[in-house]
Amino acid sequence: MKGKQSILIALLGILFFASCEHKEPIVEVNKKFVLSDTMRKLIQLDTVQDCNIADQLSLSGVVAFNDNKVVKVFPRTSGQVIEAKVSLGDKVTKGQVLAVIHSADVAGNYNDLASANADVSIAKRQMDNVASLYKSGISSEKEYNEAKQNYDKAIAARNKVQSVISINGGGKANEGGQYVVTAPIDGYIVEKKVSAGAFIRPDMGDNLFTISDLKNVWVYANVYEADISKIKEGYTVKVLPLSYPDKVFSGKVDRISQVLDPQSKAMKVRINIDNADMLLKPDMFTKVVVSNQEGARALCLSSSAVVQQDGKNFVVVYVNDSDIKVAQIDLLKTVDNKTYIKSGLYVGDKLVSKNQILIFNQLTTE
8 A cells, every 4th residue: 555655656746847847938938029010110120231431530610602603793993982782691683783883984984985976977977078079070089988987997986985885884884974883693792892982993903792602612621631641532521510500511522732731730621512501601610520431341230229238239139020139249439320340240130220228128137
């Protein structure tokens, strides 16, 4: 009887241990993370790539006119400014009057024109008289030719005076000696050097106004000797004006000076920037960030995929909805929205780059 009891106890023990071994895998399966359909719609995936390492150079810059889109307006002749019709910063259209100038030279030109017209009338009358006498046989052919030449000379002299008047304003000038200065292009008054009452001397040689459309501007930046090798024509540039910290303007390096400034020991580079919104103004200070893509290669991923914890960097690697894991990475550098790494991943690995912190917490707390 005791032997049967011992066998029964032994069988119960075997069944007990067998049942315990069967339950452990079921507990692990229940704990395994599986991405739900709802969460799948909330995440975003990014792929690890082999990229050129971008290098950035930060410079100080200043906005300037695009000289190819600037027109300087000069006076046609000396005189006194009667009226200046525009102010600095005004928008003007082609043909708009900028200033009215009273000029003794213009008045003298109109007096010369009056005399020239009188000479033409006299010469015409004399030529007609001689022509009539020549047809009647009273005057000779030589006298007729001389009268005709005198008439042609009078016409040429009048044309010369009219040309001078045309240069000095043409139909926009009058016999009182006033002429107007007009805008040759559409744009903005970015420089004004004249005001009402000012005298324009013959030897002045300076412009009255400068007009620019400002839809395209240049930004000049200083590059010091140690950084000259890091910048070339065609490099992509981001311009961040101090006046608009939240605005970023994109452009390219389109010219590099071949000489250094003797004072600052810096080389100037020029960046061409589209300014359709007219936010950039000449003489504004800016930060210039130059990107160089010609460096070595490394694995890169979206910076938004990186999770930082306890001074270490991690990513959530996605294979499928039931195969997701956390991997630690060794960062090389971060430029803009790209992170370059030394190790921890392979080309083609898929990473969760949106709401990955929720999955990361779930995986690391289990």
